[in-house]
Amino acid sequence: MPRPLRPDVAGGVHHVYARGNDRQVIFRDDIDRRIYLATLKREIQRTDWRCLSYSLMENHVHLLLETPKPNLSTGMQRLHGRYAQVHNARHGRVGHLFQGRFGSTQVLTDEQLWTTALYIARNPVVAGLCAAPDEWPWSSYAATVGSNRPSWLDAPRLLSYFGAAGGDGRKRYIAAVAAGQISVPATQGVRPPES
Numbered sequence: 001m002p003r004p005l006r007p008d009v010a011g012g013v014h015h016v017y018a019r020g021n022d023r024q025v026i027f028r029d030d031i032d033r034r035i036y037l038a039t040l041k042r043e044i045q046r047t048d049w050r051c052l053s054y055s056l057m058e059n060h061v062h063l064l065l066e067t068p069k070p071n072l073s074t075g076m077q078r079l080h081g082r083y084a085q086v087h088n089a090r091h092g093r094v095g096h097l098f099q100g101r102f103g104s105t106q107v108l109t110d111e112q113l114w115t116t117a118l119y120i121a122r123n124p125v126v127a128g129l130c131a132a133p134d135e136w137p138w139s140s141y142a143a144t145v146g147s148n149r150p151s152w153l154d155a156p157r158l159l160s161y162f163g164a165a166g167g168d169g170r171k172r173y174i175a176a177v178a179a180g181q182i183s184v185p186a187t188q189g190v191r192p193p194e195s
Helices: 030-047 072-091 110-126 141-145 155-163 169-179
Strands: 012-019 050-056 060-067 103-107
Touching (some): 030 060, 103 110, 110 169, 141 155, 141 169, 155 169
Antiparallel strands (some): 012 060
């Protein structure tokens, strides 16, 4: 029996995650991480996704993506399929790299978006990979709050979500990540910032 298709939503925001098969490492070194980010960049350009946040861990990955078109499933299949091919060839291995299909949760409220963004930024600290979120070079946090960011990372978009409830989005994001929680009241739904 075929697996049910994941619902693809135009204009949706998604927390996407994937783990290595049998919890194995999917990023053996910095070259693997650069390859994944280059592959992600190409897929963002191809699909018109907005990458709001990411964190490459050792055996899993988190992405916060906004999909203007209903193409999350096909884009993720290409992204992880291509990365797995390159990874396997580079490391002389065969078989599945990822544990099944990617997981995704549609983000439906502002509170959920803020909580997800904080979770992604703080994940390397919680995992013991660094002492502060800006110390992990394979996360978007430092680029989001700084000025040196890749062109495909839509940090202004993420920060505008944090500023949608009033105030400076960058300051609100930094404070929330430092505190490990958001102090903005929840609203009814995700309000896309003015493009």
